[in-house]
Amino acid sequence: MRVGVLTGGGDCPGLNAVIRAVVRKGEVQHGDTFVGFRDGWKGLTENLTRPLDVERCRGILPRGGTILGTSRTNPYKVEAGVDAVKETLEKNDVDVLVAIGGDDTLGVAYRLSEAGVHVVGVPKTIDNDLSATEVTFGFHTAVQIATDAIDRLHTTAESHDRVFVCEVMGRHAGWIAMYAGMAGGAAEILIPETPFDIDEVAAKIKHRHSKGRFASIVVVAEGAVPKEGTLSVASGKVDAFGHAQLGGIGQVVAGALEERTGYETRATVLGHIQRGGTPTAYDRVLATRFGLRAIGAVHEGAFGTMVALKADVIELVPLGEAVTESKIVGPAFLDEAAVFFG
Secondary structure (H helix, E strand, O other): OEEEEEEOOOOOOOHHHHHHHHHHHHHHHHOOEEEEEOOOHHHHHHOOEEEEOOHHHOOOOOOOOOOOOOOOOOHHHOOOHHHHHHHHHHHOOOOEEEEEEOHHHHHHHHHHHHOOOOEEEEEOOOOOOEOOOOOOOOHHHHHHHHHHHHHHHHHHHHHHOOEEEEEEOOOOOOHHHHHHHHHHOOOEEEOOOOOEOHHHHHHHHHHHHHOOOOOEEEEEEOOOOEOOOOOOOOOOOEOOOOOEOOOOHHHHHHHHHHHHHOOOEEEEEOHHHHOOOOOOHHHHHHHHHHHHHHHHHHHHOOOOEEEEEEOOEEEEEEHHHHOOOEOOOOHHHHHHHHHHOO
């Protein structure tokens, strides 16, 4: 069988582990041949390819990023883009496409599947906000990187009696902020699911410092928003899927806290540092298991499905189910952590 592979959307640790697993099992156990499409859906709209086989995938397991490259190209926003995708698949004699990506990439995969293209999806989102799977690879690595950063901020905050605001990834869901904030002992965690009142945050920080603690870490997800009318936040550009380019809320919060508390406050934006570098052992294993199950689905003819982790078992779920809604942080999680705030 001839199998195409692409990685779309933002990169994250573990992508190469998926590619390696798909190619290794497909070639060794099934005699498959592979073609990689470069730069996500752009590769399929412009016929940008690179060969894939076991030999070319040696040594990529611990590497971050993706050897195929990625982009946020949306073929449904490109003139004749869908026709170009189908033409590219035909030119390269592709029987099935394995699409590795988040809700945007898999949303395109779902629409193409409905149009008759044979597709199997692999979930990838560093934000861990796909509802059809319990966890996605890359999330664990991002949390560990953010936690390490918070640990380091604690020592310099204590040395200078400062407040530090640490901005982490999380467009619509605050999973990274919650996990890293709890693991790192943050004084406050601000997430997209619950609009924050900057005056309340400042009051909690002042109360904390009144007890003799002169250093506080506030973790804020990049998509966190203030309650209406409490703080002005500038909007940015949007990508091909209509998502605003986020970043900057940490600096806004830091300035507002310093103004309201009088405490010296600094902002640290982790940004793409969370995406880069070596995946954790957990993410390598999860990504590998996803890849192995994906090539299994290819040979079962289970097209229009996505692999998903459920109760430590890798299952198949309909692609449509995977992209219907986001998995967000519920109020119960926030209530659990609230005892450590303020």
